[in-house]
Amino acid sequence: MPDQTVPHPGPAQPPDPFDGFPPPAARPGTLRVVVADDNPVVRAGLTALLSGREDITVVAEAADGRQAYEAARVHRPDVILLDVRMPGVDGISALPHLVRIAPVVMLTYSREAEIVHEALRRGAGGYLVHGEFTADQLVDAVRDIGNGKAHFTPTAADALVTTPIQPSATAHENLQQSPKSGLSFVKALSQLQSDVGQSDKSRFQLSTREAEIMDLIASGMTNQQIAATCFISEKTVKNHINRIFAKLHSTSRAEAAAKWLGVS
Numbered sequence: 001m002p003d004q005t006v007p008h009p010g011p012a013q014p015p016d017p018f019d020g021f022p023p024p025a026a027r028p029g030t031l032r033v034v035v036a037d038d039n040p041v042v043r044a045g046l047t048a049l050l051s052g053r054e055d056i057t058v059v060a061e062a063a064d065g066r067q068a069y070e071a072a073r074v075h076r077p078d079v080i081l082l083d084v085r086m087p088g089v090d091g092i093s094a095l096p097h098l099v100r101i102a103p104v105v106m107l108t109y110s111r112e113a114e115i116v117h118e119a120l121r122r123g124a125g126g127y128l129v130h131g132e133f134t135a136d137q138l139v140d141a142v143r144d145i146g147n148g149k150a151h152f153t154p155t156a157a158d159a160l161v162t163t164p165i166q167p168s169a170t171a172h173e174n175l176q177q178s179p180k181s182g183l184s185f186v187k188a189l190s191q192l193q194s195d196v197g198q199s200d201k202s203r204f205q206l207s208t209r210e211a212e213i214m215d216l217i218a219s220g221m222t223n224q225q226i227a228a229t230c231f232i233s234e235k236t237v238k239n240h241i242n243r244i245f246a247k248l249h250s251t252s253r254a255e256a257a258a259k260w261l262g263v264s
Helices: 040-051 065-075 091-098 113-121 135-146 154-162 169-177 184-195 198-204 208-218 223-230 234-248 253-261
Strands: 031-036 056-062 079-082 104-108 126-129
Touching: 031 040, 031 065, 031 135, 040 056, 040 135, 056 065, 056 135, 065 079, 065 091, 079 091, 079 135, 091 104, 091 113, 104 135, 113 126, 113 154, 126 135, 126 154, 208 223, 208 234, 208 253, 223 234, 234 253
Parallel strands: 031 056, 031 079, 079 104, 104 126
Antiparallel strands: none
16 A cells, blocks of 8 residues: 655645634543544544543544644644545555554554554554444543553454564654654554453463463464574474464464454
8 A cells, every 4th residue: 555645735725614713622631532534424423422521522633644644733632543544645644644643543444454454563553443342442442542552343353363463664663753652563462462351361271381472473473483582492382382272272373362362
């Protein structure tokens, strides 16, 4: 998916009839949110839902990635809700610029694994697919992202588990340049591993070493990488994996990881 430059101004736009009106004032101590979606009905619904909460204020709406970037620059929000497919500058193209300003959670109908992967590579702190969450869960997700905690709905979590990937240099660069604004792929995946199904892991009765190796499998490491990380031979890794698969009643790494993370 080609990048599109965000900061450069586009062609002259007709005057905004609301230009000169002050933006909504944020209540003290609330999470300031920018909502970016090209569908005005979706934007209005999200704004009404979130603004109805005592601790959340929607400070701006945007219809594409460029508007989201400009709104984020002006309002310096705590969280940005960002659609993937929008005309002009799409969400994926705008994402590397936005995460330098505030944490971003993708809120979209796009459920393809490659889109989930690319969003997280570029620094998204969460990925929510429409139809997979309730209104209260959406509010909780916004609060989680605002507090530095990753949040995924089942489709996005499954995409991470079944096709593990490595973060790009862009995600690391974003986190280094603006530590408060980006969760990065590594942090997001780490939180997914620790938060999803954590309380159920004990039922598998893995040994301490087996649990360590299972965490590395779920992160996408190969046997060679696991061996180097744990200072053991690849043969020993394979022996551990055979025992792990038996205990998790799994026949593949993807199946074992899904059960281990509680998203199967």
